[in-house]
Amino acid sequence: MPYEVVWVPIVDPIEDYERYPSLQNKFEALREPMPWYTVDSPKLIERHVVEFMRERWHFMNKPILVVLDPQGNEASLNALHMIWIWGTEAFPFTRTREEELWRRETLTLNLIVDGIDSVIFNWINPENYIFLYGGDDLDWIRRFTMAAKATAKDSSVKLEMAYVGKRNHSHREQIRRISEAVRAENLSHSWAEPALMWFFWARLESMLYSKIQLGKADDHDEVMQGIKKILSYDKLGGWALLSKGPEIVMITHGAIERTVTVYDRTWKTHVPTKGYTKAMYDHHHDEILRETGKPCSHFDFHITARSGRIPEKMNCFECHRPMEKYMSFACCHDDKLLNQDENYNF
Structure with a gap:
């Protein structure tokens, strides 16, 4: 396919990268099998770049896939959803392509x-x-x-x-x-x-x-x-x-x-x-x-x-009445996710 992928690993705050040496090991283990390009180290990503990603691309510690067209313009702020649903068939990962693909789909x-x-x-x-x-x-x-x-x-x-x-x-x-x-x-x-x-x-x-x-x-x-x-x-x-x-x-x-x-x-x-x-x-x-x-x-x-x-409102699909909004807290009991070093989604 006529595109390349560049992985930009984010550790924020970056000071933790040196404070927890195992983060370097985790980064190397993740990078080693990757078939695409990567930034050599999270330390090369300056703070103003991370702030730009958060403000412009709505990056919030979960992986995103921003698509840039050949002219460097943003074609999609997050094409991960399209990739998970349709794979490379979603190319060139634009809103127009997303709408086109959904027109072909029914609930089957x-x-x-x-x-x-x-x-x-x-x-x-x-x-x-x-x-x-x-x-x-x-x-x-x-x-x-x-x-x-x-x-x-x-x-x-x-x-x-x-x-x-x-x-x-x-x-x-x-x-x-x-x-x-x-x-x-x-x-x-x-x-x-x-x-x-x-x-x-x-x-x-x-x-x-x-x-x-x-x-x-x-x-x-x-x-x-x-x-x-x-x-x-x-x-x-x-x-x-x-x-x-x-x-x-x-x-x-x-x-x-x-x-x-x-x-x-x-x-x-x-x-x-x-x-x-x-x-x-x-x-x-x-x-x-x-x-x-x-x-x-x-x-x-x-x-x-x-x-x-997040939609402003949702109706219940059982009784069709408007649903109430709540904020909830969820406790994670997966020990692998509780370690300090695991809090960073490169």
């Missing part, structure tokens, strides 16, 4: 999983029902997968399932253990490589921010509504996405193992039989929400997200 399983996993990709055919599910409660996962398998067998449909973990990186070790148990107990397919789970959730977040930056955070954007459901339900606990081939049938959460008959009726609707309509499913799902007493939806934006990427 192909968009959600893309080329992350060839196993799931090979499942996608019109005869297969596919569950993607997540959460951090192994008992819930056991009940859900067993109930789903039993219901699929009774309904005479072919069902595949894949566990995709959880968005919260502070649960990393817990999710790794759950993923191992899912595979060991043959509950379903699950990624053995943690990087795949990270990439799955990074792509979903990228879709969210890409849509917000393009002003597509409204209630009429089907892709936006689906992404918000997955990210919100992930905060509430166990959740599942059901598709028939590439077509997403439903995304739901909560007491799924107790109401798995809903899926049975939905499968039969798609067969179709017994006249169970989508409106009937929606009514049943509303009753489930009331019975469980859970809030319709919950949403968090990371504090490093610049204000332009």
Whole structure:
């Protein structure tokens, strides 16, 4: 592709770079396998350059990818979202290209999983029902997968399932253990490589921010509504996405193992039989929400997200009422992230 990448490592305050010698080791370890150009040392980045990046490019300690055109003009202040979603197909990483790519997309399983996993990709055919599910409660996962398998067998449909973990990186070790148990107990397919789970959730977040930056955070954007459901339900606990081939049938959460008959009726609707309509499913799902007493939806934006990427208002995708804004504090229990030296995202 006709572009080059230059990595600009930032340590702020730079005095810490000399105070903590292991930061130099970390920098060298990160730089060594990189195939692109890098600045030789964080010490070469002067303070006024860092201030410019923060003010002009909204850099806030999270990686960004600023794109400059051949004339040195800013084509994009952060093309990372486009890269995570479409890879090099997003070239030349402009807003026009981003809008063009979104016009081609609909809310399908192909968009959600893309080329992350060839196993799931090979499942996608019109005869297969596919569950993607997540959460951090192994008992819930056991009940859900067993109930789903039993219901699929009774309904005479072919069902595949894949566990995709959880968005919260502070649960990393817990999710790794759950993923191992899912595979060991043959509950379903699950990624053995943690990087795949990270990439799955990074792509979903990228879709969210890409849509917000393009002003597509409204209630009429089907892709936006689906992404918000997955990210919100992930905060509430166990959740599942059901598709028939590439077509997403439903995304739901909560007491799924107790109401798995809903899926049975939905499968039969798609067969179709017994006249169970989508409106009937929606009514049943509303009753489930009331019975469980859970809030319709919950949403968090990371504090490093610049204000332009956080919408002024959002409507709940369950009840369609305006949502309230809150500020929350999250505790990180990942020991690898607690060390002083790990506070710098080069």
